[in-house]
Amino acid sequence: MIASIQFRHFKALRATGLQLQPFNLIIGPNGSGKSSLIQAILRFRNLAQLPLSSEPPGAGAACTGPELVFKFIPPFDGVEAHLCGVSESRCDQLNVSSSPPGAWDELRSKLMDVRVYLFDHYAMAMPSPRSGDAELITNGGNLAAVLAARRESNPDAYAAIESEAVRLMPEFSRIELRDAGNGKVELAMVLREDGDVIPADGLSQGNLYLLGLLVLGYDPAPPAIVCIEDLDRGIHPRMLRQARDLLYRLSYPDAFSLHREAVQVIATTHSPYLLDQFRDHPEEVVIAHKRGRAATFERLIDRPDLNELLQEGSLGEMWYAGILGGVPDEEIDIRPGKVRIEP
Secondary structure (H helix, E strand, O other): OEEEEEEEEEOOEEEEEEEOOOEEEEEOOOOOOHHHHHHHHHHHHHHHOOOOOOOOOOOOOOOOOOEEEEEEOOOOOOEEEEEEOOEOOEOOEEEEEEOOOOHHHHHHHHHOOEEEEOOOHHHHOOOEEOOOOOOOOOOOOOHHHHHHHHHHHOHHHHHHHHHHHHHHOOOEEEEEEEEEEOOEEEEEEEEOOOOOEEEHHHOOHHHHHHHHHHHHHOOOOOOOEEEEOOOOOOOOHHHHHHHHHHHHHHHOHHHHOOOOOOOEEEEEEOOHHHHHOOOOOHHHEEEEEEEOOEEEEEEHHHOOOHHHHHOOOOHHHHHHHOOOOOOOOOOOOOOOOOOOOOO
16 A cells, blocks of 8 residues: 655654565664654554644645655555654654545545554463454454454354464364453363363463464454564464465455455564565565664665575575675675675
8 A cells, every 4th residue: 555655864764765565574683664664654644643734745844853755556646645743753744645635535544444563472361351343452462352253243254263273283173262251251272182271371472473463364354554563473483484474365365365455564573584485575575774873775676686696595594694784783795796605
């Protein structure tokens, strides 16, 4: 949905831009702007709920602080949004140009569906209040309630989640949802071998995170944009392809025979093993470079030496070695042809 974002003086993103794809994996060191990208999208969502400024986009000298420019894919390519502020800590004015005029109203309704996730396995293991709202909250803390609501409102979607869960975690035979009293429901899983019931607080971090990704990937009515921080966290390297594919269901519905609009996914990672899953999709990889206090974005597909690099080793190896950049500040020359992995 978002075609591109230009950044000026927004946190570490001093002067850079980024073109976005349906799926985007952002790699880079701490403090390189990965979270700032997601925060920019959240800031836009929050400001979009308010009345628009009467100033035309880009007008006035008041925009002396952070500035963000959003452009969009068809049918919203006639819309351009400018966010700006008067100081380093403020970016609270939104100006929009829209052609046709009604396009902004339709786009605005979709922006209300931006969702950001940073899973917390402790919160996910807790019983949660039953609710007819089947939408996962930011930390996944209502996982049990979402599964229970999904089972009631859309049994086919719930059955698909359970079927895929036991395929990915074959030690289990099914998901169990139990009444926890006081209007709450708790999650458990049943062991295949002996039928023992493992409560959620006995499940691993990776088990819970995979269940969270399953809920997102098999959402029958997903949000327009999904952002996930630290996608790899808690998941075994051999399961990372499956984690990626769960989110591909959102971004590429046609490939899974799903008849709905694509969801734009933005995920961050520090895992070279997850990066390795994108060797055949370099257009989906964004490298966040940090130099001092400033950060910039570079799409992997834009590197002129990409084909040569792909012959030298895995993406994860090259990232770890510093060849791709996107590593903590070191005296590493990331210009094409300057660094090689020795065989």
